[in-house]
Amino acid sequence: MDVGKIYDKIYRYVYFRVNDRTLAEDITQETFLRYIGKYGNAGSVEIRYMYTIARNLCTDEYRRIKPESLSEEMEEIPGDSGISEEKMAVRQALEKLPYEDREILLLRYVNEEPAGTICKALGISRFALYRRQKKAEDKLRRELEA
Amino acid sequence: MDNNEFKNLIKNAYCAPKPVRKDEFISKLRPGKVSTFRMLLQQIPYIRPYVWIISAVIIGIAIAGSVIGGEGTDRLIGLIMPITAVVGMIENGRSKRYNMSELEMATRFSLRSVILARMAIMGFLAVIVTAIASPVIANSFGMQAVMTAETILMPYLMTMIISLHIERSPLGRENGLSSVVVAGAVMLLFFLIWESETGIVLYSSFISGGCGVAAVIVLGALTLTEQWLTVRNVEAFA
Numbered sequence: 603m604d605v606g607k608i609y610d611k612i613y614r615y616v617y618f619r620v621n622d623r624t625l626a627e628d629i630t631q632e633t634f635l636r637y638i639g640k641y642g643n644a645g646s647v648e649i650r651y652m653y654t655i656a657r658n659l660c661t662d663e664y665r666r667i668k669p670e671s672l673s674e675e676m677e678e679i680p681g682d683s684g685i686s687e688e689k690m691a692v693r694q695a696l697e698k699l700p701y702e703d704r705e706i707l708l709l710r711y712v713n714e715e716p717a718g719t720i721c722k723a724l725g726i727s728r729f730a731l732y733r734r735q736k737k738a739e740d741k742l743r744r745e746l747e748a
Numbered sequence: 749m750d751n752n753e754f755k756n757l758i759k760n761a762y763c764a765p766k767p768v769r770k771d772e773f774i775s776k777l778r779p780g781k782v783s784t785f786r787m788l789l790q791q792i793p794y795i796r797p798y799v800w801i802i803s804a805v806i807i808g809i810a811i812a813g814s815v816i817g818g819e820g821t822d823r824l825i826g827l828i829m830p831i832t833a834v835v836g837m838i839e840n841g842r843s844k845r846y847n848m849s850e851l852e853m854a855t856r857f858s859l860r861s862v863i864l865a866r867m868a869i870m871g872f873l874a875v876i877v878t879a880i881a882s883p884v885i886a887n888s889f890g891m892q893a894v895m896t897a898e899t900i901l902m903p904y905l906m907t908m909i910i911s912l913h914i915e916r917s918p919l920g921r922e923n924g925l926s927s928v929v930v931a932g933a934v935m936l937l938f939f940l941i942w943e944s945e946t947g948i949v950l951y952s953s954f955i956s957g958g959c960g961v962a963a964v965i966v967l968g969a970l971t972l973t974e975q976w977l978t979v980r981n982v983e984a985f986a
Binding site: 605606609610613614617618623626627630631634638641688689692693696707708711712739742743746 | 769770
């Protein structure tokens, strides 16, 4: 897979965890450096390992900084000022979901990762993934229709 | 709302701001160091399936021969082993055959290290086959495992030595199938020895007198020397 595409996926994943562009880039780059330090090459990336590294780095960051200071920037994306009502509604509905559910939807629909990769990255079974995905989708649909 | 519409809604909602340091970071990204062991592991998937299949077949013959009770199983495997040597030679010459040698010499793993890794993997495979087949056969027919291993290894090592030597010569470089001819000749030689009454008597007394172990050690050392010479002169070999 193209390194640029992997960068985008990891960056997007991290960004929606920390809601801070600079921090998201720092963590993304740290993820790459750690991966290369351990596995040698970013060209033949096993992306599930990168997700795991990124996830752990985000957790470390949460421990270091108070979560409140990280959760305010989601609606202030530069160049995204003309945000549609529909998009805003979806974001608000997503905000109401537990983080784990949002994470699954992001990995599945936005980063378009196969189920196997997500299962390995999150350390869950396929059955658990499908159950949680279905639950998250139902919840989101209900929120959007409400 | 249909599924696609729903997916697109989620996709659009997860719109992150563009990363600003991406290109700069990627352009500076350099691959890290890879240990020899990891490099070997990385090369394993590039070994083609038929190599593993042949090895599995040999182990299968050893087990089947032991169960059925075919007494010549060790010799049969000894006759098949040159085929694994040929397969190894074909694997080593893959870069050359597909005109990839020049490119591989300029890539992160040099052609030299790739060939070394392939040889190591193939050699390791032969050791595994011998290590599994010898005790299985020896146990079934009341033979010594060492003698069985000698019978299995000798044709293999002889094929390796001669093939590697010829592959480095101008004749071998021009003719891609020289190792096949060598394997055929070695198989025929051992077949004739084991099938003739005088030959089998001489062979049995040779390996039972401890000369077999010495012969395998010498052949093993010669194989390593030939492999070393091949890797050292890999640019000419390519």
